[in-house]
Amino acid sequence: MEKYYLAVDIGASSGRHILGRLKDGKLSLEEIYRFPNGMKTVDGSLCWDLETLFLEIKEGLKRCREAGKVPSFMGIDTWAVDYVLLDDREQVLGKTYGYRDNRTAGMDDKVYEIICQEELYGRTGIQKQIFNTIYQLMAAKQKEPELLERAESLLLIPDYFHFLLTGVKRTEYTNATTTQLVSPATKEWDYELIDRLGYPKKIFGKISKPGTYVGNFREEISREVGFDCQVILPATHDTGSAVAAIPTTKEHTLYISSGTWSLMGTELLAADCSLESMKRNLTNEGGYDYRFRYLKNIMGLWMIQSVRKEFKEEYSYAAICEQASGQKIPSIVDCNDNSFLAPVNMIDAVKAYCEKTGQQTPENEWEIAAVIYNSLGKCYAETIEQIEQMTGRKYDRIHVVGGGSNAEYLNQITAKYTGRAVYAGPGEATAIGNLLVQMLYNHEFADLKEGRACVRESFEIKKYL
Template structure:
């Protein structure tokens, strides 16, 4: 009898339910449900519709029953840093505010008045991003202290959905580390840091690792869905799951988890919280089996997605890539600048950045996309140099996993800019890593090494040679 494992993978623009099963020595996937996601404005804040998302979670789970494919377990992964607060009656307090909301502006200075930036990095190893949870909590403390006063639980977004499924509140490790409040040595909340910052210590839930069985579905959900299954924690940070799916048996591997964001890095067994690492703005996010995802957070395809909405609404990404490949504009921007985080117009912001630096200003979708794609490739090349300098290791190839692995034009530019062979795939890396964690917990895979071997056998990949012009591949 086939055993199904359900990965619910929710990104910033869409979510999907994917069933996985073993078929011999291979993993087989089947998409069951897909739905849109996005930030909306409510009461002056950019927020996530978590009620709507949970309704979609249940809708997809019901489809499993309709098709007679009942999962033995389910796990949810999402983006990081965002959270909800629950009161003493376990009711949600306020909005589920999104990381692109402006409430964190200036909150880094407020944090550093209490805990200097150098100490914060030394204690947590986490890259400064103005939207990190540590700054979001400071925004609440300064502007909405009544919400923190009422709070009894803080749950990251996937932790909240798992709580709704099971009634059990817990903090999953990989997502907890992105709060910038977890110690890389202790692998748990830095309560001294939390206390100094004035955040209520009791709201932080016990940290549990990927592979933990959280519980079964609540009785109400069992009645609503028509079945019961286990809830197994995957690496709930989507990048944590995606990195599990990097199809390589080597220990020293360089990857880009490519989607709305580009997360570029390697795996370390011990966090690097040095001053040199901080100066390069590299982060030590928690990974599966207490590995560290040593990476840089790069703006990613969010820039292209935004420009498409603004001036390329009627085009698909293949057409945009083709138009970009035909342009000769040489202008570049720094994709990591905060100005590109949430501009009123991405197109205008790219133009302003080129004008400010005295470069040719792009016009139209082709030139604007060319500037962005080439800038991303150059950013990847710089980041490789930084990682190699700090780790003292050389990387001869790059694995690109996630939705961006399908962007052949960018992958070709990356091979050329980095002078490395690039291996693209699997595309559904996050869901695959989610399923892999469940399969390991269920005994169908022994460990991470066997999971990656299975993934290598199961999914197609494309190789982009560093010495070949790959621009004709405009998928």
């Protein structure tokens, strides 16, 4: 009887159920279900609809049963930093805010009144992003203190879904590090920091490594979906899963996890929490087996996704790439500028940036796309330079994984600006990394290196020079 593993991979715009199995030494994938996702405006706030998302999770499980491909193991990964607060009856308190909501504006200053930015980075090694959980909790403390007072526990989004499935609360390590409240030395919550910030220590549960058994389905879940299953913690931060699936057995590899965000970096065995690393805005997010994902968050394909929705006609990403490749406009924007985080209109934001910086203003949608793609290429080149300076290593290639690895023009642009060979694929890296950790738990592979070798042999990798 074939053994199936299920990765439920939920991104900012969609979710998917991917079944995986090993066949003749190679990893085989099958998408069994897909569903939409997105932040919704609730009383003026950008929020996630977790109730609907959990219904979709269960629907995908039912589709597995209907297909006669019942998984023995499963795990869920999502985006980072967002969370729920639960009361003493395990009910969600307040809204489930999305990271693009503006309630965190000015909360960095509130945090720095208590702990300076240099000390905070030295304690956590995490890049400042205004949406990090540390700032979201400061917003809650300032604006909704009664919620924190009533809270008995805090769960990041994938941990909450695992809890709904099993009734067991686990806090997974890779996602916990993105809160900017975890010590890279102890791999545990920095309770002294949490206490200084005035956050209730009791809500932060024990942190567990990827590959930890959470529990089996609760009885009512098993009845509803028609089977039982072991729930295993993957790297629940989607980038953590994607990096686990890099198709190489070499150490010191440079990667871009390319999707809504571009996460560009390498892996370290010890975090770099130096002042110079902080100045370069590099981060030390947790990875599988306590590796550190030393990387920079870059706005990524969020900008292209946004302008695509604003175009007068509907175009495929392939068509946008093709048209953008023929443009000559030289203008470049800073992809990490805050004006591109959640603008009312991305096209207007790009034009305004070009005008403000005295550059040629794009006149049509294809020039807009060309500016964005070229700006990403330039940003990648600058980031490589910084990582090489900080690590003292030279990197001759970049592994691009995730949905953005399918964007041929962007891969060409990346090779052009960085002067490095680009190896693109697999596109479903996040789901694959999720599956690898489940398989490692079940001893299908001896270690991560063996799992990555299997990925390299199982999927097509395209090379760009």
